[in-house]
Amino acid sequence: MKYLGLETSTRACSVAVSDEATLLAEMTVAGQDRPSDQMMPAVQQVLAAAGLVLADLDGVAVSAGPGSFTGIRVGVTAAKTLAYTLGKPVTAVSSLDVLAANVPAPRWPLWVLVDARKEKLYAARYEISENEWPSRAGEEQLVALDQLLPQLTGEVVILGDGLVRYGAAIQQALGARCHPLPPALWVPRASAVCRLAAQYPVPAPDVHALAPHYLFSKESDITGW
Numbered sequence: 070m071k072y073l074g075l076e077t078s079t080r081a082c083s084v085a086v087s088d089e090a091t092l093l094a095e096m097t098v099a100g101q102d103r104p105s106d107q108m109m110p111a112v113q114q115v116l117a118a119a120g121l122v123l124a125d126l127d128g129v130a131v132s133a134g135p136g137s138f139t140g141i142r143v144g145v146t147a148a149k150t151l152a153y154t155l156g157k158p159v160t161a162v163s164s165l166d167v168l169a170a171n172v173p174a175p176r177w178p179l180w181v182l183v184d185a186r187k188e189k190l191y192a193a194r195y196e197i198s199e200n201e202w203p204s205r206a207g208e209e210q211l212v213a214l215d216q217l218l219p220q221l222t223g224e225v226v227i228l229g230d231g232l233v234r235y236g237a238a239i240q241q242a243l244g245a246r247c248h249p250l251p252p253a254l255w256v257p258r259a260s261a262v263c264r265l266a267a268q269y270p271v272p273a274p275d276v277h278a279l280a281p282h283y284l285f286s287k288e289s290d291i292t293g294w
Contacts, residue, residue, distance in 0.1 A: 070088070070089060070127040070267060071087070071088050071093075071121065071125060071126050071127045072086070072087050072126070072127065072128050072129070072130045072262075072263040072266050072267060073086055073112065073115075073116075073123075073126050073128075073129050073130070073263075074086070074087065074130045074131070074132075074260065074263035074266065075108070075112075075129070075130070075131045075132065075144045075147055075148050075259060075262065076097075076131075076132040076144065076164075076167060076257050076258065076259040076261075076262050077108065077132070077137075077140040077141065077143045077144035077147075078132045078134060078136030078137055078140050078141055078144065078164035078167070078257060079136055079140060079183075079230070079255075079256070079257060080099065080137070080140070081097060081098065081099040081256050081257065082098050082107035082108060082111060083095070083096070083098075083111075083256075083257060083258050083260075083262075084096050084097075084108070084111040084114075084115045084259050085115060085259035085260040085263050086115050086116060086119040086121060086126075086263070087260065087263035087264065087267065089267060090264070090267065092260050092263070093119035093120075093121070094115045094116075094118035094119040095115065095258065095259060095260045096111045096114055096115050096118075097256060097258055097259070098111065099256050108143060108144075108147050109147070112147075112151075123151070123154075123155055127157060127158075128152075128157050128158045128159065128160060128266070129148045129151050129152045129155075129157060129158075129159045130148070130159070130160045130161075130162060130262045130263055130265070130266030131144050131145055131147075131148035131159065131160070131161055131162070131262065131279075132144060132162055132163070132164045132259075132262050133145055133161035133163070133279070133280075133281055133282045134164050134282035134283055134284070135163075135164060135165065135183070135185070135191045135209060135211070135282055135284045135285075136164045136183060136191070138281075138283065138285075141164070141281040141282070141283070142281055145161075145279060145280065148161075148279065149276050149277070149279055152276045153276045153277075158276075159276050159279055160266040161279055161282070162262055162265040162269070163205070163209065163265075164257060164282075165181045165183065165191060165192075165193040165209055166205060166261075166265055167258070167261045167262055168181045168183070168228060168229060168255070168257050169203040169205070169228070170202065170203065170258075170261035170264065170265065171228065171254045171255075171256075171257075171258070171261070172226065172228060172250065172254065173201055173202055173203070174197055174201040174202075175195070175197065175203060175226045176226065177223070177224040177225055177226050177248065178194060178195065178196055178206075178223070178224075178225055178226070179194070179195040179196075179203050179225070179226045179228060180192060180194055180195070180221065180225055180226070180227050180228070181193050181195065181229050182217075182227060182228070182229040182230075182231030182232065182235070183230060184230050184231045184233065184234055184235075185211060185284070185285070187285075188213055188214075189211050189212060189213055190210075190211070190212055190213070190214065190217060190231045190235065191209065191210070191211060191231075191284060192209070192210045192211075192217055192231075193205055193208075193209045193210065194206045194207055194220070209284065210284075211284040214235050214238060214239075218242050218243075221239070221243055221246075223246065224246050225243070225246060225247060225248065226248045226249075226250060227239065227247060227249045227250065228250045228254055228255065229255055230252075230255050232249050232255075
């Protein structure tokens with residue numbers, strides 16, 4: 070099954086095309102312009118690099134949050150538009166799961182922490198699954214630092230831009246038990262979106278039912294999805 074994967078949950082824009090487990094092409098642009106400016110040119114370039122056209126796709130996959138409100142809206146809107154136009158299924162995956170995929174087989178439990186602003190973090194805990202990819206243990210959370218720290222027990226690996234604002238406090242609280250990963254691994258990739266969609270295919274029964282996954286429900290209710 071050929072998937073077009075879209076990832077815009079951060080300031081980066083990532084687009085990929087895969088055929089089952091094989092990555093055919095990928096383009097990731099981090100920290101430049103807005104995702105909306107990069108999305109469709111990237112789609113065209115990635116399809117061309119893979120030797121495909123839109124009609125060759127079997128489905129569209131998108132990282133639907135949590136993350137940047139604006140970025141998620143861009144990705145979800147593009148995924149819905151493409152899926153509807155092509156008459157193909159669309160699959161949504163967790164943006165935190167996509168980030169966790171940057172760390173296959175972590176030595177200790179992995180925590181993905183993304184700065185949610187408003188003194189909060191998006192957080193999720195991962196353990197190694199049978200196929201050695203991180204598997205989420207529990208639900209995604211929207212938490213303050215003081216709610217998160219008691220959960221960081223034992224040796225932990227930490228990934229994500231939540232380390233920019235809260236890394237020093239976490240390191241002070243955990244000491245040698247804290248193993249932060251470098252910023253190069255904080256960029257989510259659309260190839261992981263494709264892999265997750267193929268591994269856990271849960272297409273929206275109606276493309277119009279697909280909506281961003283914010284976690285900030287009250288602050289981010291947006292009609293028209």
